[in-house]
Amino acid sequence: MLVGLIGTIIVGVLCAHCTYVMVKCSQKMCKTLNKPFLGYTETVETAFLYCANKRFTKYAGFMKKSVEGFMFFTYYGVNTVYILLVASSLENVMESHLNWNYDIRVYVLITAIPIFLVGIVRNMKFLVPFSALANILLGVGLCLTLYYMCQDLPPLSSRPLTAPISKLPLFFSTVLFGMEGIGTMLPIENSMKSPKHFLGCPGVLTIAMSIVVTLFMLIGCIGYLKFGDDALGSITLNLPDDWMAETVKGLVALAILFSYGLQLTASVDVVWKRIQHRFRPENEERAYYSTRALMILGTVILAIAVPTLAPVISLIGAVGFSMCGFFYPAVVESVIYWDSGWGRWNWMLWKNIALVLVSIVAAVSGTITSISDIIDQYFM
DSSP: OHHHHHHHHHHHHHHHHHHHHHHHHHHHHHHHHTOSOOOHHHHHHHHHHSOSSGGGGGGHHHHHHHHHHHHHHHHHHHHHHHHHHHHHHHHHHHHHHTOOOOOHHHHHHHHHHHHHHHHTOOOHHHHHHHHHHHHHHHHHHHHHHHHHHTTTOOOGGGSOSOOOGGGHHHHHHHHHHHHOOHHHHHHHHHHOSSGGGGSSTTOHHHHHHHHHHHHHHHHHHHHHHHHGGGOOSSGGGGSOSSHHHHHHHHHHHHHHHHHHHHHHHHHHHHHHHHHGGGSOGGGHHHHHHHHHHHHHHHHHHHHHHSOOHHHHHHHHIIIIIHIIIIIHHHHHHHHHTTTSOOOGGGHHHHHHHHHHHHHHHHHHHHHHHHHHHHHHHHTO
């Protein structure tokens, strides 16, 4: 209870700070290059290409490819988790009311049908209404979930304040998975009417992250107090089997389903930029939809291969979000300000070294812990 509460605040502060750093660096490079906006990958690449110290220029190509690799892994993994979340909710409802007792992989295959219909949509303007509806459904589901969790809470003394330190990587990577969204922050800032309000005090970033951290603390504390070690990968799966709780599970599952297409677009764009030149102009549209369909199929296959939710979430958080969320912002800021001074007592240098170390330790330890959990469940 105690370590989780404090740890959630620390992770939230780190996420907010690194997002602030990345947006600030992107704005600086936009000003240098006289461009209206730059995406995450472009910010990293241009930081190395146009930094004052030219010794870093030769690494621009490598950094771009590595960022694309981690971005693809991260958001493609998120789509796999989305399928597992929807399939798990479907399994929970069917087993309770129809007495079905099938392997979760069967529910993944059933889920694949609506997932394909949502995921194949290419035009972003058609996906935005689905995303707005998903937010509404998620908000209603969140309120109802809190209502259920607050019923008949056990005393606080019934839960431990700390856990074994071996569980820390799993905690860190899981919270990071849910809280980190740096890949979507730059597009939001770029599309704002007044981008300067994004980093203001209080700005959009500060307000948004404060709300996110508060909700995480609330759901985490009450959820663990209510269910303890029986808490599942998605807290809605712990709810009872009455009609209102089943409605909550359905609302959350639909919210996740409607968000699938937007998340898939990020990983599809990485792949499509790599292969687009291989097709003739008249075949590009057909090739794009074929690529998108194959990538949807890939997420279904991955979900079937490893259908356990919790270790998959922690693995993606450990590798993808720790690198994209902490490592690259620290490196980019260091490269841009290498010859501009590090502040009193070189605080910026030491801060970025600490962030790089945290991201590497989180990636390695979280990966080992997650893979060990997967091996224990399927091969032991």
